[in-house]
Amino acid sequence: QVTLVESGGGLVQPGGSLRLSCAASGFTLDHYTIAWFRQAPGKEREAVSCISKRDGRIYYADSVNGRFTMSRDNFEKTIYLQMNSLEREDTAVYYCAEGVLGPTVGWDTSAGYDCWGRGTQVTVSS
Numbered sequence: 001q002v003t004l005v006e007s008g009g010g011l012v013q014p015g016g017s018l019r020l021s022c023a024a025s026g027f028t029l030d031h032y033t034i035a036w037f038r039q040a041p042g043k044e045r046e047a048v049s050c051i052s053k054r055d056g057r058i059y060y061a062d063s064v065n066g067r068f069t070m071s072r073d074n075f076e077k078t079i080y081l082q083m084n085s086l087e088r089e090d091t092a093v094y095y096c097a098e099g100v101l102g103p104t105v106g107w108d109t110s111a112g113y114d115c116w117g118r119g120t121q122v123t124v125s126s
Contacts (some may be wrong), residue, residue: 002026004079004096009120016086016124022079022096022117023067030074033101035113036078036081038092038122047108048094052101059107063089086124093119 008020021034035050049070050059058070069082079096099113106112 002098004098004115005069006094006120009094009122009124011061011125012086013126014086014088014124015080018086018122019029020081020083020094020096020122024079024096024098027078027098028087029079030076032074032098033107033113034079035097035099035107036070036094037097037110038094039119040092042087043092045080045095045110046111047110050107051096052107054101054103056121061108068098069124070075074114083122088124091122092122093121 003025005023006020011033012018028043033050034050034051037045038048039045048061048064049068051070051072067085071080096117098115
């Protein structure tokens with residue numbers, strides 16, 4: 001089975017930092033596009049960041065660009081999301097995901113991903 005398990009969420013003050021991890025098993029990590037999504041209360045799930053298998057580039061949503069950094073450790077089969085300068089608007093459940101996206105499927109399309117973790121809660125509040 002392919003499994004993804006997020007960890008590292010918690011409560012942090014605005015301006016603080018948090019590092020999320022996603023442990024992967026059951027597949028070779030660098031063979032797939034991997035991504036972080038988040039879903040805030042009352043909002044649709046939105047893409048945060050992606051490491052694209054298609055072109056090898058790392059993509060970020062405009063709302064987090066410059067503040068968040070996505071990375072992976074292929075040997076340890078772990079995906080990371082370093083979040084700095086956190087804002088109240090970053091409060092959400094964060095999910096990691098894996099998929100083989102078709103050539104016409106954008107990296108930020110939830111339906112393009114085959115496997116999802118259960119999520120980890122990030123709350124930014126003073």
